């Protein structure tokens with residue numbers, strides 16, 4: 544596709560990388576090392592003008608446009624076979640307005656970069672709990688993190704976005720301007736254009752927050768999950784919690800190499816009140832290690848970084864759950880007992896709170912009332928992928944009977960069109976198709992969890 548690269552070069556300020564260039568393999572790579580796709584042209588953009596140019600050339604040459612924020616999609620959607628890869632990862636500016644409590648950020652910013660800037664003012668927007676993940680993909684898919692129950696999803700805190708559409712217009716979308724497009728951006732997974740700027744509402748958080756983890760041996764899983772479930776059903780919204788079932792490293796109180804339960808906690812509020820709130824969880828029978836204390840919010844946002852860097856193959860499935868009864872917990876315990884490797888894990892996030900207070904039709908994100916989100920992830924650096932993939936599939940299939948109906952866009956693999964419909968529910972999916980017809984009828988932006996235009 545040398546022609547497209549030649550056309551792109553006229554007026555493009557960033558770097559253009561094509562197959563055969565020395566940096567091509569590095570430039571096409573994404574966080575999930577199992578993903579091996581070869582874009583036709585990589586357009587490393589320096590700003591909106593470059594994005595406009597790349598979109599125009601992709602359209603003109605009939606190339607699908609793949610868009611990369613920070614390239615941390617589980618499904619590897621930050622790169623695309625035969626595509627014009629619009630790489631925004633070099634755009635990393637953040638401007639905080641402490642008086643208005645807003646932050647405007649470019650699309651290559653990671654949560655580590657965003658939190659660093661906003662925490663200088665004791666402010667934060669709810670983000671993903673992994674510092675290398677991009678704000679762009681996270682926001683466009685929803686965004687579930689340590690402040691979710693207190694302040695909602697990342698997309699609930701988006702107040703404005705600049706978008707380059709498939710036809711090459713730059714629109715500013717907000718509740719007041721192009722409101723349908725704005726709603727589609729909030730969970731619609733990048734289907735409607737290239738977002739070149741995100742403006743967020745910020746909240747007073749930190750710089751220190753009460754947070755930490757409680758560790759219990761795997762044999763306590765059933766009683767622990769039931770107790771956390773009951774506790775979170777009446778917990779104040781300021782508390783967000785998630786359990787992880789895996790084989791944690793470096794916890795000397797746990798038998799090495801065996802499955803264990805980690806309850807991660809984050810309290811958004813005064814630490815003394817938070818200590819009272821979380822006391823019953825800390826007193827659960829079987830807790831062998833307790834790291835709950837006040838610490839910098841930025842540090843807590845990096846808690847999941849260890850062991851989750853790039854360079855490994857990853858396969859995952861997610862499901863919103865409506866039921867977590869004895870049968871569901873027994874089923875979960877069986878899956879955890881069969882973990883295929885030290886890096887495989889299951890996460891169970893407790894939702895509700897501010898997430899559930901947003902109207903079902905307010906944005907593309909769908910499962911507002913689901914109380915739990917389950918995700919199973921297999922990871923390998925050496926050895927075959929197959930045992931990891933097979934275990935994730937078994938785990939997901941076993942837990943499906945307890946589903947609210949669908950998957951979480953940000954934690955999906957490449958699971959087929961039916962599954963994308965399930966991620967939104969049929970009625971909302973059909974409304975999103977109408978929006979796609981309006982903003983991207985030719986499906987230029989299809990390297991994503993694709994909402995297919997009707998034509």
Ligand SMILES: Cc1cc2nc3c(=O)[nH]c(=O)nc-3n(C[C@H](O)[C@H](O)[C@H](O)COP(=O)(O)OP(=O)(O)OC[C@H]3O[C@@H](n4cnc5c(N)ncnc54)[C@H](O)[C@@H]3O)c2cc1C
Pocket residue numbers: 574609610611612613614615616617619620621631650671672673675676677678679680681683684685686687688732733734736737738739851953954990991992
């Ligand atoms: C270890 C790990 C843990 C995670 N934990 C969580 C979690 O707890 N909660 C949670 O909510 N998520 C979590 N995520 C998921 C993460 O939020 C998503 O993978 C997110 O998509 C990453 O954003 P990115 O910009 O790096 O993605 P990319 O791979 O760059 O892009 C992802 C998708 O968004 C589209 N896109 C990206 N930028 C733009 C743009 N500017 N305009 C239009 N479309 C765009 C892409 O085309 C692609 O389809 C986790 C991810 C990892 C790797």
